Amino acid sequence: MVKKGKFSEPSLLILISLAETNRHGYAIMEDIQQTYAIQLGPGTLYGAISRLEKAGYIRVIESEERKKPYTLTKAGSEHLTQQIEELQKITTLGSKRLGLL
Amino acid sequence: MKRLIYLYPKPWRERYGEELEQVVEHTGLSSKIIIDLLLGIFDAWHVELSERTICGIRLDRLFVLMSMFNVFVLLQLLSLREVILLEQIALIIAMLSFLLAVCVLLVNVFKLGITKGLSLNTKLGKLSMAFMGSYALFFVSFLVLAN
Structure with a gap:
């Protein structure tokens, strides 16, 4: 069973990539590489994609082309928002404790 | 490469096998990618088996x-x-x-x-x-x- 509350880093990066625009697997990989300089392996990428699809956070768009793009669902968007808010709380607290704020 | 993809569970392979193959065509098959795929195979079987019970x-x-x-x-x-x-x-x-x-x-x-x-x-x-x-x-x- 997919644990909806838990996010691994690749899943979060994939959701953020799809929040911008619909992308197919390799395009997601390239976006993550260009944006964060993180090279996701194909096994890691599709492991995360399968989990996200099972959780209902992303879905594939039917296409005539060989490469099928993925899109963020409403549930995925809500979940990403929630995750980012949690990350913001953590960074704000960390910054305060470090005296940066 | 196809042999590696064949090691994934059948339902997983049927759904993502072709897409994964396309991505590996772009990345090439280095030792790093092979290790990543092997970890992916292990992970996919773990998910597959954890969803089934006897x-x-x-x-x-x-x-x-x-x-x-x-x-x-x-x-x-x-x-x-x-x-x-x-x-x-x-x-x-x-x-x-x-x-x-x-x-x-x-x-x-x-x-x-x-x-x-x-x-x-x-x-x-x-x-x-x-x-x-x-x-x-x-x-x-x-x-x-x-x-």
Whole structure:
């Protein structure tokens, strides 16, 4: 069973990539590489994609082309928002404790 | 590359196999990618087995229990310093045969359902029986050598 509350880093990066625009697997990989300089392996990428699809956070768009793009669902968007808010709380607290704020 | 992708569980392969192949065509098949794919295969099987149960027991847990049982037997054997090498080899082969027999049988049951999966008319059913035969043979050899 997919644990909806838990996010691994690749899943979060994939959701953020799809929040911008619909992308197919390799395009997601390239976006993550260009944006964060993180090279996701194909096994890691599709492991995360399968989990996200099972959780209902992303879905594939039917296409005539060989490469099928993925899109963020409403549930995925809500979940990403929630995750980012949690990350913001953590960074704000960390910054305060470090005296940066 | 296709051989590696073939190691993924069938439902997973049918859904993502082609896409994964396309991505690997772009990235190439370096040692890093091979390791990543092997970890992905392990992960996909873990997810696949954790979603299936037998008599209410999750399959991944069942495999862990079986592996622990095998490790326990092997550790017991290794601690017996007086046991000669030949006996150890016989027991190791017997345990591996048993593990493979159960794994092949479970795969067959998942592929074809309980009734067909347990019959000997299928290739995997016959293979499982062959491993069980090997288990029986080597376990008897172990007992004879040990006594």
